[in-house]
Amino acid sequence: MKIQLVFIPSPGIGHLRSTVELAKRLVRSDDRLWITVIIIPYPSISDDDVETTYIASLTTASQDRLNYEAISVANQPTDYQEPTQVYIEKQKPQVRDVVARIFHSTGVDSPRVAGFVVDMFCSSMIDVVNEFGVPCYMVYTSNATCLGITLHIQRMFDEKKYDVSELEDSVNELEFPFLTRPYPVKCLPDFFTSKDWLAFFLAQARCFRKMKEDKRLCDGGGVGIGGSDTEVL
Template sequence: MKKAELVFIPTPAMGHLVSTVEFAKLLVTRNHQLFITILLTKVPFDSKVEYYIDSLSASSSISQRISFIVLPYQEHTSIDANPLVFITSFMEDKKPHVKNALSNHFHHSKEAAATGSDSPRLAGLVVDMFSTAMIDVANELGVPSYVYFTSGAGYLGLLFQLLSIDATVLYKKDFSTSTTELISSSFENPVPVSVLPDIFLEKVSAEIVVSHARKIRETKGVVVNTFMELESHAIHSLLLDGTYPSLYPIGPIISLKSNNFSDAGYSRSDILNWLDEQPPSSVLFLCFGSTGSFSENQVEEISTALENCGIRFLWSLRQPPLKENKEFLPCDYEDPKQVLSQEFLDRTARIGKIIGWAPQVDILSHGAIGGFVSHCGWNSILESIWFGVPIAAWPVEAEQQLNAFQLVKELGLAVEIKLDYRNNTSLYDQNEDGIVSAQQIELGIKRLMGLDNEARNKIKLMSEKCKKALKDGGSSHSSLNNLIKAVMDV
């Protein structure tokens, strides 16, 4: 079998980058004739992405058959407040750099081949779900393109459904604020409009996401970070349709190695040492992802709920972006007293710990963790399932509301705090200021940490299934073999 090379073009966001690298490692482990080059690009406002890219490009220990090319940095003149608008435009502007990088890379490969070296052929481009502009580059090169979809199959099915309906109805105010439900073949239950992703409910974003879905339909295959046992209904609906590209559910793809990117010196060892002192399954972990943060009023409601519950907790508390400093992502508080009262900190000192950026994998894998209040980002969901930790769903943005609906209503793997929460809006059923009350938070926490929590038993069983899916003969193992065969047979 001849050597083949895939070029990966991920979106420069931590959840996408880490997952992409793990996917690449899985591929080269499975087939020794396969080589991968990952094109990396930095964004002007995310120091964690920059640090991660620098560490990847300097590393020689990942694999001899995975290489990294850092694309030239250029100042992006229009940093739009809408993340989807920004990242779509940003990746579109990177097309000339990608073409140039590929031209140089494969020119050197041809020179090596001329001297007798057995250089791999370019077998295709694997682009991120938000990097679909690069499908045009693959077409120009005359090679197949694949999409790596870092969310779930249910969301993918809903994206494809947008192509067959009038998407403009989704962002009409009378529709988006109603109790209307959407019938989707990728979900067993009708989907309330209130849990549709934010990007479906705003005109510019809806048009962009439809364009991404249309480009994904052009590809040879879609690799989804999920597994059959988790999303059997959604996966079967996509497979049965017959009009979509080949589908490869190969998950869960997660990194079992934590990165500690704390801005304020929170120590990973300090966190784990504290957990070591707690009883098994007694600690509630609260974390809302790399972009999750709350107003001071909402933080006060959370602190009241935690104190009323009287349970042990580990809270990853992050400061909202400082717009006056042109920051776009949350950062760590220098001192939790900036937002929490000294009285609260004193009263909960023996049972609670406040941290900033969290080494999430290390925390979820610890035996002291008994529950996870989560924003329901897809990577966090997969990590929670892997370690068998039940979730209390509190989505914040993007497709997280849909993920939360799926976890609670479709799969029974989580309990609800607030499925249709929208940070800094009052479109949905919160109170006038968009605040979830301490009483509602407390109720969700008590359901989550209760011994009779059915979600706890279900997620333990799903944890076993996800690990079996990756083993020889498992559903994801077989799907990955099918993908490799498709790549190598071209």
């Protein structure tokens, strides 16, 4: 049976390159697999910047089992840059249009869309995926400890109303159930203790818990998300 996965990487050449390499490896590993990568570019400053050139090289290199779909985005003034999460949220309608086209173009001999794979910073795209009734998976490009801390801080905030951005000076360590010893507060990444960033990472963690878990998705390192559990693959 032919199946297709749809990848949605985060804007930015670092996340795009790693997603493309993962897609290439997966396609090479199984000749029953098709992959479409939906590219969300940042607004181009010029036609010759590195990201624009790379995206152009991808869209002209689409193959039978590995295709690239770059959505069109409006240019922004060079002195204005939206937060990434806001920018991604605004691209939902265009991503939805591409996804609908993929589904509607499915013929008798075309691969069945089996799931979506979204970047860790594109977790809000799960809302688009859910409209099409297929599983959504996530590529988490940081390490398992960072993921565990994110999920546990979100649980403490939602269930116990414990806000790590308001820690008292007397609190020097925090207990995390997946670690063998207490974690020093001074070692927490700044975005967890920042009022400006904590809300974003809490929202991300809530989206992470909606993802589908599947050990078969990654070959080697990586992290799988499913329900309230986190598993290192």
